Amino acid sequence: MRQFVTPGEELPKDARRNEYVMLQNGKAYSNILGFYDSDKKDVIPLEGMWKPRIGDNVIGVVEKPTKPGLYNVVLTEFVQGLIITSKFDSGPIFEANDIIEATVASVERKRLAILERPRKLALGQTLYVKPVRIPRIIGKSETMANQIARLTGSRIIIGRNGIIWINGGNTELAIKAIKTVESEAHTSGLTERIKSMLEAEAPVENR
Known part of the structure; x- marks a missing residue:
């Protein structure tokens, strides 16, 4: 009950x-x-919405640019990101559907996050988890995330908005581990169980 x-x-x-x-x-x-x-x-x-905070690392998808120097970024169903660049800026130029990583610089009207230090992420897989589970997936002192990355040989970037990017290594195993953490986040001894699962399935060279 x-x-x-x-x-x-x-x-x-x-x-x-x-x-x-x-x-x-x-x-x-x-x-x-x-x-x-x-x-x-x-x-x-409660599985509430992600509320952007200054300093949050996020991953999003660039929408079709509508004005020079302005890029709208989809962060969640309810929160939009905005990258502002000057026409004199020699910074990165993005295209529609680019996957980017950025940091929240400020928050406007609760549902608009102004982003800074954006960079395009190369080929990789993305998955979405409930934002409330992100702290557990990262782990204390990043122990859980580092463990998954090390034992799968994958590069993993975690967005506070619930989007995770994975590149290289055993991506299928990395996704399985992350989804297991998401579904069992409330249980004790999870770090050791994930370690045992990864060691049983990961290539010997990654152990």
Whole structure:
């Protein structure tokens, strides 16, 4: 059974300890807006939209340019990115459907992110995961992301908006690992399980 919970709401004493639960004076409280699953004893976050923040690394798709020096970039269904270049700027020139990586420089009207330091990403595969799962896919001190990249031999760039770009190595295995992290993000011992899975399936030279 799932019960709606709000930040600061007290949880049952047997609630699982994770990043969504805070302890205070021996009691457990939810620190997010979400649901408490009484069967799994877990707090599950609402799958809300990604809210751009200054400094976020993002990956997006360039739309057909409408004005010289202006590039609209699709970041999510609800958030648009904008790259502004001067006609005197010798910076990169993009075309429609280019996959780019950039940093959020500022946020306008909550749904428009002004982007800086854009660069085109070469051939590779992209996949989308729920943005709320991105911190778990990156891992503490980037341990999870680095582990997946090392054991698959793939280059992986992770956007805070939920888009991930993968190039080279065993991309199929990298995608499998990322999707597993996404679906099992709430469970304990995940880093070791992913490591065991990758070591069992990865080429010997990548171990």
